[in-house]
Amino acid sequence: MTEERKISMAVIRRLPRYYRYLGELLDNGVTKISSRELSEKMKVTASQIRQDLNNFGGFGQQGYGYNVEYLHKEIGKILGLENTHSMIIVGVGNLGQALANYTSFEKRGFNLIGLFDVNPRLVGMSIRGIEVLDIDKMEEFVKEHKVDIAILTMPKTKVKETAENLAKWGVRGLWNFSPVDLFVPDGVQVENVHLSHSLMTLAYRINECEGE
Amino acid sequence: MTEERKISMAVIRRLPRYYRYLGELLDNGVTKISSRELSEKMKVTASQIRQDLNNFGGFGQQGYGYNVEYLHKEIGKILGLENTHSMIIVGVGNLGQALANYTSFEKRGFNLIGLFDVNPRLVGMSIRGIEVLDIDKMEEFVKEHKVDIAILTMPKTKVKETAENLAKWGVRGLWNFSPVDLFVPDGVQVENVHLSHSLMTLAYRINECEGE
DNA sequence: TAGATTGTTAATCGATTAACAATC
């Protein structure tokens, strides 16, 4: 596959937001929108919207604007939402269970196919029809099923080793919820959700803006 | 308070990571570190570390480097971690419960003091000694207790209204887990955790890097 | 056609990196 140009992460991270807004417009029966109108709703510049979209092609029409349904669909394609993705959860504690119970991921084609934990109390339990397996069974499972994404919601002590193994066994995406930085081989993508970092930056801003 | 200069969010978002690494060094008994050594560990440039830190003052010593304990403590102060912060959770579903059970926030001074939900089945239940109250009691509670941060883990339909109310009642930080953009008055800080966005960007990268 | 709005180039702004004088 010949990539024309590397798209910056700043752009990529804005795409889901565009996708969400366009979805809402679609639900409200809006058929067309200009970059200016969308920019006012989203509180960004129209220039940025047009630049962002033109990284991927010309989706609009001069003098008219953008067809909402078409643009929504195209951004979905860019994000890879026309494919389904299979996921497993490694670590079925509080957070793992919460994510396992999320049904909205499925709507976007993210299907949960496996749950793993070391805790014998959890093994054998089922969440939404999926049985929690012992972590010893994970290698076999991953090699047998095509696993696109592993959700890492386990204690941080074992994350590094687990991530290395999963990468070795062919998992291409790691959604990491541990406060640990994973350095994995090329070709494996890591997306971190550092809740404690997020909370700390909120604390900073609260303290900074005291008395504003 | 006279702010000298506006610090960019890019810098702020790196601070928790510095804080974490320095904490680890501290635990390992490391007493001093140079920006170069730290940069190698963290895979960032030494220049960036020095620039970032010098936004807040000179914490190092020429020819020596940085004292790990001192720097760790100072970054903690910058992030506001020497203060405690009181938090409530609004919406005690799967994710709300998971966050309520997190004990690690407490270690950093983030104390949970209230839980609220509309669901009569959840009201009256206790998590870690905190009773879930009916959402009708929230206004009174917030006005009586000093609430710094509200964690919004409720269905998205009610988030906008709830956020506006909480802001009105004096809550200064909103940690928002709903796929909704909140536009609140100045002085109220919003930190979004858009899990679905995070997952979509991971999907994009997996698809993009196919065959790499 | 005239008006509107895109796609795209150019200008600006901000963030990152490099370089080096200051100094421990």
Place this chain on the structure above:
DNA sequence: TAGATTGTTAATCGATTAACAATC
């Protein structure tokens, strides 16, 4: 003092915004 490393200025790089020609 000599060596090391910071703090800080200058250079570069990238991202955002502005402007406008293309065109529907």
